[in-house]
Amino acid sequence: MNARRVLAIDAGQSDIKVRVDDGTRREDLTFRGIHTGIPLLPQLADVVRETLARTGTDLDVVTAGISGLTDRDADADALLALVHSDGVQATMLAHDSTTSFLGALGDRHGAVVAAGTGVVTLAVGETETARVDGWGWIMGDAGSxxxxxxxxxxxxxxxxxxxxxxxxxxxxxxxxxxxxxxxxxxxxxxxxxxxxxxxxxxxxxxxxxxxxxVARDISRRAAHELASSARTAVRRVRTDEPAFDVCAIGGVFASRTLHDAFESELGEDLRLVSPRGVGIDGALALAEITPAHPLGAAVHRAGGI
Structure with a gap:
């Protein structure tokens, strides 16, 4: 798997981060965020083509963690059809909660709250996973x-x-x-x-x-919403762990007021830990996720991976 040449995409509403890893070098690029009002997959295909043009890199696999990914757009075969002529042999798509988790905690049990323009929380236990919120700006994204x-x-x-x-x-x-x-x-x-x-x-x-x-009140209320999502997700997957790790990632947590209030709201049995990496790291790690992995069922594949 490490020999594969991977183009990883972390597709958010504010921006799209791309990392090319051909086994010998890595290069990072940034594009304008996805537009939720128009078809998603052509937007990703355009990012793939522009990345190839700008880097001159050949690749085998495109992986993508996508903000607000719906069943309608989670069509790895359709994306592969759009970029196969550009040399892509396989595609892997996942909701950004999956790639955020992989970037922040890797294979550890825990919960990741990813809060930027939107927000989603994912907890992974011994055998179960639980996603909380991530329902978009009209119906959810509390604390985003x-x-x-x-x-x-x-x-x-x-x-x-x-x-x-x-x-x-x-x-x-x-x-x-x-x-x-x-x-x-x-x-x-x-x-x-x-x-x-x-x-x-x-x-x-x-x-x-x-x-x-006023700003402090807004920040504290946001922290309460985010901590509530974390506690809910952990409750759904936790077995007998005495303590459970929680990662808080995304631009929202740059606020000292919000961050401190969030940590206080978690309670004593949830332990706030520093992330190993960010969403683009998780998008790259997606290439290594097998169907047998606890998160394997959350990954949509095409091209015989």
């Missing part, structure tokens, strides 16, 4: 960057109306929309509105760490 950004906008407009306390987050909103009364119309018309809203999470983190009461 989008969730935080949406809460920030709500707080800004409450302050504007006089329904809520003043907050420095108003300044962040005004820098994007000088007329706050028109902000909602601009967002509704923006095809990138999910990313735009999620980008406000950075301002919330900075404001919370600087002491803004």
């Amino acid at each position: 960057g989008y969730w935080i950004g949406r809460a920030a906008l709500d707080a800004v407009m409450r302050a504007y109306d006089g329904r809520g306390p003043a907050t420095v987050l108003t300044e962040a909103a005004l820098s994007r929309w000088p007329d706050l009364t028109q902000a909602y119309m601009a967002l509704q018309a923006d095809h990138d509105r999910v990313r735009v809203v999620a980008s406000l999470a950075r301002e919330v983190a900075a404001a919370a760490d600087a002491g803004d009461a």
Whole structure:
């Protein structure tokens, strides 16, 4: 397996990270994030072709961990058909919860909370796996960057109306929309509105760490949601382990306020540990996952892997 030349994709809504590993060298590239409103597989095929053009690398296998992967799009055969003429011999697709787990914990038991624009939690026990949330910005993603950004906008407009306390987050909103009364119309018309809203999470983190009461409240509520997802996932797979490892990865956890609140909310029997790597590391590790692995059933394959 190590001799295979792999193009690994970590496909998120904010950006797409790519790693090419031909056995002798590695090269990393970054592309614009996936657009959830148009077909997914042609977007991945375009990334594969552009990567090959830019790196000049031949490859055998394309692996991909994909944010919000649905059954409709989890068609490894269809992706292989799109890129077979480019020299690809096999494809492997998985939800990004799987590749996030592999990047963070490898083959260890534990739970990984991956929180960026969206959020998903995956726990792996002795024999069982459990996924919690990852249901998208309309129905879920509690505690995600989008969730935080949406809460920030709500707080800004409450302050504007006089329904809520003043907050420095108003300044962040005004820098994007000088007329706050028109902000909602601009967002509704923006095809990138999910990313735009999620980008406000950075301002919330900075404001919370600087002491803004509204931003701190949003960060703590997000931490509560994320810790609740972790505890729920662990409860579904745990057997008799006295302690269970939890990894927190993704840009949301860059907030000191949120990170500390999340660790406090986990409780004494869940142990927050540092990740071994990130999502792109897990996407590359996907090439080594066999059907017999506890996560094997979560991997969609084509090309006789």
